[in-house]
Amino acid sequence: MKRLDLIFSERELDQIIKCLESADVPGYTVMKHVTGRGPERIVSEDMEFTGFGANAHVLVFCNEETLKRIGPKVKPILNYYGGVAYTSEASSL
Amino acid sequence: MKRLDLIFSERELDQIIKCLESADVPGYTVMKHVTGRGPERIVSEDMEFTGFGANAHVLVFCNEETLKRIGPKVKPILNYYGGVAYTSEASSL
Amino acid sequence: MKRLDLIFSERELDQIIKCLESADVPGYTVMKHVTGRGPERIVSEDMEFTGFGANAHVLVFCNEETLKRIGPKVKPILNYYGGVAYTSEASSL
C-alpha cells in the first residue's frame, strides 16, 4: 500500500481530483485552508479571502499500480501551477 | 515507532477518541473540516453546516504495542460508520 | 527524502518557521486549527477564540542533511512549550 501527499493551490483542486478519479483511486482526503512556502512563493492565510492564499493538501492511500497511473496525470498540473507530491509506504491497520 | 492515520466522519470523533484513550495512546492530533471520498460516499464541504459533511483526520504516533491495542477497538466503528485507517513507520526526530 | 511532521501550539508557529528557514528547508506546509492531546495537555477547539486552543501541524519534505540541521533548532522550542516531531521516509512522486 502507498500513501501519496499532494500539496498545491486550492484553485487547482477540481482539476487534481478529476485526475485522481480518472486514475481510479479508491478514495482520497482533502484538507483545505493549508498554507506554506515552496521554492518560490509564500502562500499565506491572510490572503485567503481573495481566493488567493490557500493550498489544499490531498491524501491518497492506494496500491502501487494506481499510484503509477496518478503520476503522469497530476505532474503536468503541478509543474504548470506549482505544488508538490510525495509518496511513502503505508499499510492498512 | 508507528504512525496511524484515521479518517472518518466528525460525528464519530468522540467515540474514536474514547477508543484511543482506552488504548492508552501517548497523544493524538485531530484535524477537522476535512473532506474526501471513500468507496461509497463523497463528503463535501458545502454540507458541513448541516452537521453532515465533514470528516476528521486523526493522527497518532505510538509504539507497536499500543497500535495493536487500538486496532480491535476502532475497526468496528469504522466498519459501522465508514472510514479508513492506515499505518506507516515513523521515528522521533 | 524525509518527511517531518511537527505538531505544536499555533503561538510558536513564527518561531518554528524561523528555525525551518534558517535550516534552509526547500519548503513547508502549515495546517492550523489542529487540536489534540499530548502527555499533559488537551488542546481543544472550543478555546480557540481566546488565542489559546489550537495547534499547528507543519509538514516538511526535505533531504537527510536538512533534517539534521532542523533537529537542534526546533527541539529546544518543543521542549520549552510542548509539541512533538516525527520523521518518516518519503520519496518524490
Place this chain on the structure above:
Amino acid sequence: MNTSLILENVLSPPILFFFLGALAVLLKSDLEIPAPLPKLFSLYLLLAIGFKGGLELQNSNLSGPLVPTILAAIFMSLLIPIICFFILRLKLNVFNSAAIAAAYGSISAVTFITAESFLSNQNIPFDGFMVAALAMMESPAIIVGLLLVKVAGPKERPKERQMKWLEILHESLLNSSVYLLLGSLLIGFLTAAFNPSGVTKMQPFTGSLFYGVECFFLLDMGIVALQRLPALKKAGSFLIAFAVFMPVFNALIGIFVAKALNLGPGNALLFVVLCASASYLAVPTAMRMTVPEAKASFYISTTLGLTFPFNIVIGIPIYMGLVNHFIPITN
C-alpha cells in the same frame, strides 16, 4: 392567478438570491461561501426564529387555535412519514424508505420563513405562534422513522445497530437544530413575560437583520441545492417524482386539516408549508447516526436538491392558491 403569485414570489430578494447561488453552480462561477459561514447563518436563523416565536407565543397568551394547531401539527408529523414509507417501499429498501419518510414528516425552517416573508409581502396576517408548531414537528418524525426501521427492518441487524430508546429520544430532541430552536423559543417566551425591555434590545438583532441574513443564507442554499442535483439524477426517476409530488400531496392533506382547524388563510398557508416541506438538517443528521444503512445521498438530494427549491419557488404560491380556493376568506 397562481402565475402572478409565483411571479411575485420569485421577484423577492430571498428567492432571487437563491437563484443567484444556483446559477453560480450552473455557470461554474467560483462563488462559494466557505465553512463555517453557512453554519453562522443557520445558527442565527434558528435562534432568531425561536426567539421571535417565543415572543409571539407569550403575546398570544397561549390561547385561541394554538393548542389544537400544535396537536394537529404533531399528528401530521406522525402521519406523513407513515404514508411516505409505504409509497417509498414500492421501490426502496426499509432503511432508505424510513430515512426519507422521516425527512418528509419533519420540516424545513427556511421554507417556513420564506413562506412568512411571502405572506408579509402579500399583507396577509399570520400568527407568530406557528413557530411553535414548527418546533414540535421535528422530533416526532425522527421517532417514527426509527420505529419504522425497528418494526419493518431485518431482524438480524447486528447488535451494535440495535437502537436503544434513550438514544432515539436523544437524537430526536437534542440534536443541535431542534435544541437551539426550542431553547430560543423558551428564552423568547420568558423574556417577553418577565423582561420586556430585553425584547426591545434584541429586536435589531433578531428582527431587523433577519431578512438580510435570510437572503445571504438562501444564496448559499442555492449553491448547495444545485450541487445535489447530480446525485438526484443517479437516484432515479422514482425519487425525482417523489420529491415533487409528495410535497404537493402532503400539502393537500394539510389544507384539509387546516380547514378543519378553522385557520385563517395566513396560518393555513404556514401549516400547509410545514406539511409540504422536508427536513435537510435535523433529520438527516439523526438518520446518519442511527440508520447508517440508508444512503445519505438519497435523503439529502431529494429534500435539498428538489423539494426545497420546488417549495420555495413555486410550491408556496401554489399552496397559497389552493388555500385561497379551499378556505373561503370569511374564515
Place this chain on the structure above:
Amino acid sequence: MNTSLILENVLSPPILFFFLGALAVLLKSDLEIPAPLPKLFSLYLLLAIGFKGGLELQNSNLSGPLVPTILAAIFMSLLIPIICFFILRLKLNVFNSAAIAAAYGSISAVTFITAESFLSNQNIPFDGFMVAALAMMESPAIIVGLLLVKVAGPKERPKERQMKWLEILHESLLNSSVYLLLGSLLIGFLTAAFNPSGVTKMQPFTGSLFYGVECFFLLDMGIVALQRLPALKKAGSFLIAFAVFMPVFNALIGIFVAKALNLGPGNALLFVVLCASASYLAVPTAMRMTVPEAKASFYISTTLGLTFPFNIVIGIPIYMGLVNHFIPITN
C-alpha cells in the same frame, strides 16, 4: 431583595442564552459554535465596547471622577494579584500562583458588559467612561504576575525562560484583546471629537447590534464554561473555593474603594465588577507565552469554569445588593 435581583438578572436574554449553552453540554446535545465564529463575536464585542467607551470618554470631557477612578482601577489591578498570590501560595507553586493571581487582577470584558446590561435593565445610570477603567486594568495585572515569577520564582530558571522587560511590556500591552480594545477606544474618542456623523453611522453596528451578539457569544460561553468544569474538579477543592470566594472578597475591597471615590451606584457596581471579575482572554494567553510552567488548566478552569458564571449569574446582583447597602443613594 437580592433574590429578586438575582431572578431579574437570570431572566434576561444574555444569561438565559448562557444557560442554554451550558445545558447543551450537560445534556450532551451536539450544539456547537464552530471556530472561528466565537472569535468573530469576541472581536466584535471588543471593538464595540472600545468604540462606545471612546465616545463617552469624549462626551464626558475627561472631567468628573474619571481620573481618580482610572487611577484607583489601576491600583486595584496591582493590589489584587498580590493578595491572590499569597493566598494561592498556601497550596500551589510559584508559577501557578502567579498565573492565577494575574488573571484575577485583570478583568473580563463580558462580565463587565453583562453588568452594564443589568444596570440598564434596572434603569440605574452609569458612565460610559468606566470602559476606560476596564481597558486600564488588563496590562498591570499581567506585569505584576510576571514580576511575581521573577521575584519569588526559582533562581535557577533556565536561561531561555528569563523574561526580558521588553517582552513583558509587549505581552501586556500588545496582545490582541488589549490592543483592539484600546485602539477602538481611541478611535471612538477621535471620531466623537472630529467626526460626529461618523458616530451616527457606526451606531447601528456598534450600538443596536450589541445586545444580540452578546447573547450569541454568551451561548458559546455557556458551552465553553461548562466544558471547563471537569478540569476544575481535578484541580481540587482549594481552587474551587478560591474561584468563588476570591471574587466576592475582591468585590468587597472594590466597594470600599468605590465609596471612597464617591461613585454613584451605577459606576460603583461597574467598578466592583471589574475588581471581582477575572480574565480568561488576555492574561491566559500572556501567561501561556511567558510562564509555560504554570498549568493552563488551572487558570482557565477557575476563571472561565467558575468565576465567570458565578459573576454573571449571581455575583452581579449580589454586588448590586452590597453596593446599595454600603453606598447610600444620596451619593
Place this chain on the structure above:
Amino acid sequence: MNTSLILENVLSPPILFFFLGALAVLLKSDLEIPAPLPKLFSLYLLLAIGFKGGLELQNSNLSGPLVPTILAAIFMSLLIPIICFFILRLKLNVFNSAAIAAAYGSISAVTFITAESFLSNQNIPFDGFMVAALAMMESPAIIVGLLLVKVAGPKERPKERQMKWLEILHESLLNSSVYLLLGSLLIGFLTAAFNPSGVTKMQPFTGSLFYGVECFFLLDMGIVALQRLPALKKAGSFLIAFAVFMPVFNALIGIFVAKALNLGPGNALLFVVLCASASYLAVPTAMRMTVPEAKASFYISTTLGLTFPFNIVIGIPIYMGLVNHFIPITN
C-alpha cells in the same frame, strides 16, 4: 485646503481602523482576523454594494449621464491597462507587465466605498448608479491583460498555456467577486422595480450595517496591506514609484474625462477614484489562473501594499482637491 481634506478623511472611523490594523503589524501585536471572517466581510460588502447600486440604478430610471458614464468607465478600463503596460515594459517582462496592467485597469470596491463615505461626510451628493460603472470596469481590464499576453507574449508558450477565448470570458465575467456584484446589482434593480417592500426589509442589513462592516474589513485590510510591504521592497523602487504615481496619473486622465462627461463633483470624484484604484481581488485571482508566469507578489504588493493605502488615505482627498480645482461647482 487639501491638507484639511486629508485630515478629515484620516479622522473617519474606516481610515482609523485601517491604521489600527497596520499598526498592529508594525508593533507585532498578535491581532488577527482569522479566515474566513475577512471573506464574510468581503462577500457582505459586495452583496450590499451591488444591491444598493441596483436600487439607485432603478430609481435613476436609467436616464441622465448614466449611459455615457458607463461607456466612459469601460473605455477607461480598456485604456489604462494599455498605458500601464507600456510603462511597465520598461523594466518588467511581458507576463508581469500584463498582470499588473490589468490590475490597475480594474477597480477596488473598498476604495470606492471609502470615497462614497468621504463624500457623504462632506455632504457632497453623488449618484448611486456609479456602482454600475464600478461593476462594468472589472471584466474589460482582465480581458485586455490577457490579450496583451497573447499579442506581446512569446510565441513558443507551451500548448496548455494557450488561452481559449471561452476561458478568458469565464475568468473575467464569472469570477466570484464580479459575479456576486453584478448579481446583487440585478437583484437590487429587480427588487426596487417589482417589490418595494423588499427594499425596506433589506435596508437594516445592506444599509445600516454597512459602515460598521466596512470598518471591520478595513481593520483587516490594514493588517493585510502592511504584510505586503516587505514583498514590495523586494520588488524594487521602480514598482514602488509605479504604485504611487500611476494612480495619480490615472486620476488625472479620469478628471478630464469626468469634465468632458459634465459630471458633478461627487460623481466626478467617484469616477476618478475608479480610474485611480487597482484591483486586488478579481484581477489577481484571474491572472493567477491564466498567467501563472507572472509573479503574484508583484501585482499584489503593488495594488494592496501601496496603491490601496495611498488611495484611501491621501489619494481620495487629493483627487477631491483636483476635482474641485478643475471642475467648477456651477456644473
